[in-house]
Structure formats: C-alpha cells, structure tokens
C-alpha cells in the first residue's frame with residue numbers, strides 16, 4: 001500500500017487560500033515562498049486511502065479480542081454520543097465553577113459511584129491511566145508516612161503482580177522487594193512474612209492477580225500488613241472480575257486505582273486516552289491529588305484545599321471525555337455491573353475448561369475474568385507461543401497476551417470479557433484446538449504464520465525500537 005504522499009494525484013480536493021492573494025497583515029519575510037509539498041488528492045481518493053488503512057487495523061468491532069489483562073470489552077456507542085454533546089465538548093477548562101456546574105456534577109456523581117463500587121471513602125479523578133493512578137497512589141502512601149514522620153523505604157510486590165506495579169513504586173523512590181507465589185499461584189504468606197519489617201511502607205497487589213486467580217488469603221495479608229503499620233495498595237485494573245461481588249475496602253486495602261478505560265467500557269485499543277482514578281480510605285482523603293470535586297449543598301466546586309495533597313498530577317481535570325463515557329456506562333448498567341463481572345468470570349472459566357488437555361494449564365484452579373495457559377507442550381513440537389499467537393490472526397482473532405505473566409513459561413493469557421456470545425467463545429475454542437492439531441501435523445507451517453495478513457512476521461525487537469511506519473509488501 002502506498003502512502004498518501006505517493007498517491008498524490010495533483011487533483012485538489014479542497015482549495016485553500018489563493019496563492020496569489022497578497023496579505024499585508026503579515027510581513028513578507030514570514031510568508032512561505034515555495035511549495036509546502038502536501039499531497040493532493042480528491043476527497044474520494046482521501047476517503048479510499050483512509051478506509052483501506054482502517055480495514056487493515058483490528059478492533060473489537062471487527063473480531064474477538066481476548067487480550068489478557070486488557071479487558072477489551074465492547075464499548076457501547078451511546079457513550080461516545082453522550083461524550084460528544086456540545087455542552088461537554090465546548091466547555092472551556094478554565095470556565096468558572098458557576099459556568100461548569102453540569103460537568104462538575106457529572107464528575108461528582110462519578111466519584112460517588114466509584115466510592116460505592118470500591119467501598120472507599122474518597123476519590124480523585126485526576127490520573128489519566130492505570131499506571132498513572134498507581135504512581136499517584138504510591139505518592140499518597142509516601143506522603144502519608146512523611147507526614148507521620150516514619151521513614152519507610154520498601155514496597156512488597158508479589159511476582160504475580162502486573163509489571164506496572166514495581167515500576168510505579170520504583171518511580172516513586174521505593175525499593176522493590178519481590179514476594180514469591182506458591183504452587184497454587186497465590187501470594188506465599190511465609191515469604192511475605194520473611195520480608196516484612198518496619199521499613200516496609202506498603203504491598204502492591206493485583207487482585208485477581210495476573211494468573212487470573214483471586215488471592216484467597218487477602219484478609220490475612222491485610223491484617224499482617226496493617227499490624228506492621230504498613231498500607232495496602234490494590235491494583236484495580238482487573239476490577240471487571242469482582243464488581244458488585246466484593247471490593248478492596250472489605251479486603252482491607254487503603255488505596256485502589258481503577259482503569260475506567262477497561263472495566264467501564266471506554267475504548268483504549270489505540271493506547272488512550274484513559275482514566276485511572278484513585279480511591280482511598282478516610283485516613284488518606286487529604287492526600288489525594290487535587291482538585292477533587294465537592295458539593296456544598298448548593299453548588300459543585302473544584303476543591304484545591306486538601307491539607308496534604310500530593311498536588312496536581314494532570315492538567316485541568318483529568319481526561320474528561322473518558323469520565324463522561326464511564327459515567328454513562330455505570331448509569332446504563334446499574335446493578336447489572338455485578339452481572340457483567342459474573343459473565344466475564346463464567347466466560348473465562350468456560351474457555352479454560354474446554355482448552356485444558358489441549359494446552360498445558362499450569363494453575364488448574366477456578367479462574368476469575370482471565371486465565372493463563374502455557375505453550376510448553378506445543379513448544380516441544382516445534383511451535384512456540386508466538387507461533388500460536390500469529391496463527392490466530394489467520395483466523396481473524398486478535399492474539400491473547402503472550403509471555404506474560406513472567407512466572408508462566410510460554411504464557412498465553414486469555415481474557416474473553418462478558419460482551420462476547422457463546423458462539424464467539426465456541427469459535428475461539430475450536431480455532432485453538434485446530435491450531436494445536438495443526439502443530440502436530442505441520443509445525444513449520446504454523447511457525448511461519450500469519451499467512452493472511454498484510455504484514456507477515458516482523459522482528460519484534462526491531463519493530464519496537466526502530467518502528468518503520470511505511471508499509472511494504474511481504
């Protein structure tokens with residue numbers, strides 16, 4: 001496929017200001033002399049170009065997208081419609097509180113909803129991604145101990161945690177201490193106790209963890225941590241698994257972030273924009289990033305006067321459009337948020353039970369919203385997990401998350417979400433079984449896949465380090 005510059009046909013789809021027309025308001029030394037070199041195409045040619053590009057892309061509207069840990073659920077279009085209402089899109093972020101009552105009320109109500117959903121007592125909508133929420137939450141914890149006059153330097157992170165957890169704590173200046181998982185994929189309590197001392201500020205837990213397993217000893221862990229004077233951080237990016245069934249407050253956590261762009265149905269396939277609000281207990285309320293949105297009984301207002309606030313972490317008020325979509329989704333779902341979690345968990349367990357035996361299931365336990373297979377059996381036959389992932393593309397299925405979590409060899413992490421029908425799940429199961437059979441018969445063919453996509457195998461390392469965005473056949 002050619003670039004739009006290569007396609008330039010010399011036909012003008014749109015005429016800008018006539019070149020000969022003089023302008024006496026700008027000094028001639030600032031006026032462009034030569035040709036700017038923009039591609040020239042008719043409107044139809046432009047449309048065909050971008051349609052062709054978009055057809056090469058993959059999205060949830062195009063097919064099944066079981067990308068583990070990413071919660072690629074369908075995002076209802078009514079949310080987009082609401083977020084694009086003029087009253088929201090034309091509101092200037094510097095407008096006064098008086099002139100922004102509707103938007104502030106929406107943010108306030110979203111905060112209230114997130115309080116109910118997480119069980120927590122205070123919310124800041126500022127952070128704009130999951131990892132950003134983690135960093136903000138860890139800054140809250142850091143400041144809490146500073147004000148208390150305690151010098152705590154370490155953060156415990158289980159080896160089944162999401163990779164952003166140690167990264168966020170480290171960026172915040174903490175030393176990371178890794179805690180082992182036991183043979184059932186749960187935090188090893190003995191190992192946790194062995195690493196606990198008065199230098200430990202907090203533990204960061206992903207629950208369900210990245211194996212898709214619920215931490216059964218979570219209450220015991222929160223007691224051990226609190227008895228040590230430490231706090232607990234809950235990575236709530238996997239909240240799709242537990243909504244309405246339990247919450248981090250009941251489990252004994254002090255800080256949690258949510259990924260609105262995962263659980264609360266706002267699109268995130270292209271890398272954003274997102275929103276990663278943090279919710280905290282009463283004791284940490286005054287540490288939140290500001291402003292938070294408050295209500296004095298008459299009007300909604302931006303509150304910058306939190307006593308120990310870590311300050312601003314994002315320009316203006318976070319990613320407002322994402323907040324509108326998440327709020328619309330929560331209102332639309334109501335009590336059915338619980339049903340969404342139930343269905344997400346059911347769907348994951350259904351696929352898991354159908355695929356075990358064909359693929360190695362290292363942790364054979366009831367899973368939550370996702371589960372992790374290992375490609376070890378297939379690797380013995382000459383096809384590694386990358387080969388399986390690429391072959392799925394030939395069947396118009398987005399590959400699952402692969403080689404993560406790190407504690408599973410040749411990991412294949414599958415998260416179907418609740419928005420898929422049984423027919424879609426059954427098709428995925430059939431395709432996975434078919435690929436396992438293909439590997440027995442002709443491993444070289446599978447290893448050479450994908451065979452049907454516009455771009456075939458790329459050098460993954462080189463593609464990430466030196467992306468060449470010009471399309472070349474083959």
Ligand SMILES: *Cc1c(COP(=O)(O)O)cnc(C)c1O
Pocket residue numbers: 069070129130131132162164206235237238259274276
């Ligand atoms: C996606 C995810 C994150 C990071 O969220 P971003 O919005 O991509 O920064 C953190 N933890 C878990 C468990 C996740 O699934």
